[in-house]
Amino acid sequence: MLLDVYAYGNRWRYLNPAEKGLLTGLALVAALMARSPLAAGVVFACMTALTIGGAGIPLLAYLRLLLFPAGFLLAGVASLVVSFGGGDIPLGTLPWVGLPVFLSKAGLVQAALVLARSLGAVSALYFLALTTPMTEIIGLLRRLRVPALLLELMVLAYRQIFVFLQIAREMRTAQASRLGYGTLGNGFRSLAALGANLYLRAHQRSMLLHRSLVCRGYEDDLRWQERDYPRSTRNLLLAAALGGGLVVLALLM
Amino acid sequence: MHIMEGFLPVEHALGWGAASLPFVALGLRAIKRKVRENPELKMLIGVSAAFTFVLSALKLPSVTGSCSHPTGTGLGAVLFGPLAMAPMAAIVLLFQALLLAHGGLTTLGANIFSMGIVGPLVAYALFRAGRLVKLPQGLTLFLAATLADLATYLTTSLQLALAFPDPIGGFAASLAKFAGIFAITQIPLAVSEGLLTVLIFNVLVKHSARELHDLGLQPAREGVRP
Numbered sequence: 001m002l003l004d005v006y007a008y009g010n011r012w013r014y015l016n017p018a019e020k021g022l023l024t025g026l027a028l029v030a031a032l033m034a035r036s037p038l039a040a041g042v043v044f045a046c047m048t049a050l051t052i053g054g055a056g057i058p059l060l061a062y063l064r065l066l067l068f069p070a071g072f073l074l075a076g077v078a079s080l081v082v083s084f085g086g087g088d089i090p091l092g093t094l095p096w097v098g099l100p101v102f103l104s105k106a107g108l109v110q111a112a113l114v115l116a117r118s119l120g121a122v123s124a125l126y127f128l129a130l131t132t133p134m135t136e137i138i139g140l141l142r143r144l145r146v147p148a149l150l151l152e153l154m155v156l157a158y159r160q161i162f163v164f165l166q167i168a169r170e171m172r173t174a175q176a177s178r179l180g181y182g183t184l185g186n187g188f189r190s191l192a193a194l195g196a197n198l199y200l201r202a203h204q205r206s207m208l209l210h211r212s213l214v215c216r217g218y219e220d221d222l223r224w225q226e227r228d229y230p231r232s233t234r235n236l237l238l239a240a241a242l243g244g245g246l247v248v249l250a251l252l253m
Numbered sequence: 254m255h256i257m258e259g260f261l262p263v264e265h266a267l268g269w270g271a272a273s274l275p276f277v278a279l280g281l282r283a284i285k286r287k288v289r290e291n292p293e294l295k296m297l298i299g300v301s302a303a304f305t306f307v308l309s310a311l312k313l314p315s316v317t318g319s320c321s322h323p324t325g326t327g328l329g330a331v332l333f334g335p336l337a338m339a340p341m342a343a344i345v346l347l348f349q350a351l352l353l354a355h356g357g358l359t360t361l362g363a364n365i366f367s368m369g370i371v372g373p374l375v376a377y378a379l380f381r382a383g384r385l386v387k388l389p390q391g392l393t394l395f396l397a398a399t400l401a402d403l404a405t406y407l408t409t410s411l412q413l414a415l416a417f418p419d420p421i422g423g424f425a426a427s428l429a430k431f432a433g434i435f436a437i438t439q440i441p442l443a444v445s446e447g448l449l450t451v452l453i454f455n456v457l458v459k460h461s462a463r464e465l466h467d468l469g470l471q472p473a474r475e476g477v478r479p
Contacts, residue, residue: 002352028359032263068354069257076260076413079430083421106420114260114417121259125358129351137351149281149288149295154344156299157306161348164307172311187314188445192452195308199332199457202304203464206296213296220292 026243031120258357270362327398330373342369376401399447
């Protein structure tokens with residue numbers, strides 16, 4: 001269900017996260033700066049090829065992931081394409097209000113660009129999310145001088161997410177098997193009980209966590225060990241060249 | 254409502270990031286100060302970020318047939334205060350982008366602004382105002398959570414309209430289009446979330462007054478020491 005199932009077991013898992021981060025960052029810049037749908041399409045093709053061909057993410061899983069933002073994309077693009085009161089191609093009138101709806105040509109051009117940019121950026125995001133575990137991304141953020149407190153909170157939260165997902169799933173199954181979600185009203189009541197219980201568990205867990213840390217000599221900040229990655233100048237240069245190439249391409253095409 | 258990865262142009266992505274940054278920094282400073290007085294609070298906030306993430310991954314019972322998820326904005330603002338919400342939202346939104354492909358890295362700033370700043374501020378202000386004029390707690394909470402969701406959705410529509418003004422009608426027409434299309438999912442969501450927040454809070458008040466007392470929301474019951 002979560003993307004990081006793949007992050008822990010792909011061919012590029014043990015590459016230095018700095019290399020993957022650099023490429024993702026540059027690809028995101030390229031996707032956003034793209035002047036034409038074609039340039040953004042190149043970013044998309046490139047990052048998708050690396051994710052599937054390089055890191056070895058299954059094609060079907062990747063395609064299913066691409067459907068995730070479809071709802072937003074559809075609604076967002078629809079808003080760009082239609083215009084009220086004036087446009088190029090009349091579509092009809094809105095019921096109830098009687099407003100004429102038009103398809104606008106400028107809107108279509110803009111929508112195509114936004115669609116391509118979004119897909120390009122999404123492919124860059126997926127590249128990072130599917131090849132690099134969260135712990136390594138947090139390590140990368142530390143090297144980028146993100147405040148230590150924020151990183152500590154992230155580490156704490158990341159670990160507990162899986163604990164709570166498990167608890168929530170079990171509670172939901174227990175409720176559903178007693179017809180807790182049979183009617184709308186019961187559904188709300190069940191979900192509220194689940195949410196409140198989950199909060200209670202979270203609260204108790206945080207207190208236990210604190211106590212157990214104090215027992216181990218915790219004073220002010222959390223420390224944890226990070227894996228050492230081989231530093232490869234060649235890979236870093238490759239990532240910079242590919243990412244830089246995409247940015248240049250985006251500005252020219 | 255999350256704006257997806259790559260949907261905003263560069264200048265807007267950077268601009269909203271710059272707008273959100275001071276709030277996140279301010280929130281972190283407030284958390285740091287509170288943690289110095291009360292060291293357990295760090296764990297509580299970290300674990301609560303995980304709670305918010307999991308809550309937002311649950312499916313709401315559907316009224317209209319569309320699938321929607323609670324945002325936890327109202328509940329979070331009432332439980333932890335609006336200041337702590339900006340850094341928490343930053344963490345939750347980053348996790349949602351990287352683990353659920355929901356939202357994005359380039360739109361993180363814009364999403365923090367709508368969900369971690371505007372929403373919680375509205376919720377908290379309404380919650381305090383409701384307590385001040387002594388509205389029933391259920392009604393206060395419902396209004397706070399519902400209007401926080403609506404404020405978030407309007408902020409998102411505003412962000413989209415600013416980025417993509419209509420070629421004929423300009424900003425206002427574009428705002429009407431985005432707000433109109435997303436209203437189909439967002440207005441039922443706001444009402445559902447309002448209801449859910451009241452129900453969750455009722456259960457909490459009934460069974461965990463002590464935990465709420467830790468957060469300074471409820472007077473502790475007689476004989477129960479936090």
